[in-house]
């Protein structure tokens with residue numbers, strides 16, 4: 001349920017020593033006739049792949065050619081370790097790899113470790129956090145004429161993730177209404193997860209849902225990358241070289257049971273804790 005502030009939570013809990021990354025946020029718009037937008041991709045990123053980075057490029061092309069939005073910022077937001085999805089490496093490594101990938105990707109992508117370094121946060125709350133940081137704390141952006149503009153925060157996700165929004169028991173209705181009604185989403189087509197199937201039950205929010213087809217089919221997934229690594233196969237050119245080097249240097253993903261804290265060579269796997277139903281969804285299998 002949204003609070004009087006319009007957020008689904010009354011206050012945000014920050015991880016220790018947290019500061020919101022905004023070094024690549026474009027504070028002055030190029031075209032004052034457009035609506036400024038920040039893209040937020042939530043997910044495991046275990047590890048981040050070129051497909052995750054391609055999502056942003058596809059959205060950039062789509063937005064430029066088909067909408068009146070202007071992208072002023074773009075973020076990867078890796079999920080908390082408490083999400084407990086199989087294959088979820090500990091957040092320190094996932095955030096480090098996302099940072100290496102973002103560095104490699106030109107000068108617009110950023111990584112927000114806010115949800116990664118704390119307890120599980122629902123996506124509705126994550127989007128509220130971005131809205132709060134960008135619009136309330138930083139004060140939004142300006143046009144070249146110095147006029148203030150509030151930034152529209154939007155979710156960027158693959159069609160497999162959006163399909164889960166029609167599965168009973170995964171997302172709460174009020175959160176869906178908040179995510180799709182207040183914010184909106186750009187959906188990237190994903191092999192094996194149809195766009196129609198993904199949005200059939202979300203028609204109520206159709207005006208805030210933008211569907212982006214993949215013109216070059218590519219079904220790289222983190223699951224496949226982890227499988228290759230366990231089998232001693234090369235993953236080069238499926239993810240940035242800096243990320244491949246990081247994985248090799250830290251001996252990551254060699255062990256099938258490795259998840260959460262079971263990250264470095266020689267470290268014991270962490271014991272799995274039962275999920276708390278109140279704040280944490282079942283990690284849903286996504287396309288692999």
Ligand SMILES: Nc1ncnc2c1ncn2[C@@H]1O[C@H](COP(=O)(O)OP(=O)(O)OP(=O)(O)O)[C@@H](O)[C@H]1O
Pocket residue numbers: 041042043044045046051052055087156157158159160161162188189190191218219220221222223224285286287288
């Ligand atoms: N090949 C792809 N095509 C379109 N979207 C993708 C693709 N890979 C990942 N995504 C999207 O990226 C976001 C984060 O994905 P996530 O980190 O869960 O990657 P994944 O490859 O699905 O992981 P895993 O294989 O571990 O389930 C999700 O919205 C997901 O739908």
Ligand SMILES: O=C(O)c1ccc[n+]([C@@H]2O[C@H](COP(=O)([O-])O)[C@@H](O)[C@H]2O)c1
Pocket residue numbers: 042043044045078079083085121122123124161164170171172175281283284285286
């Ligand atoms: O907020 C929710 O209720 C919710 C329900 C299911 C999934 N999510 C988010 O969706 C993302 C799923 O990532 P993945 O790796 O399972 O595809 C992750 O960021 C989760 O926090 C969020």
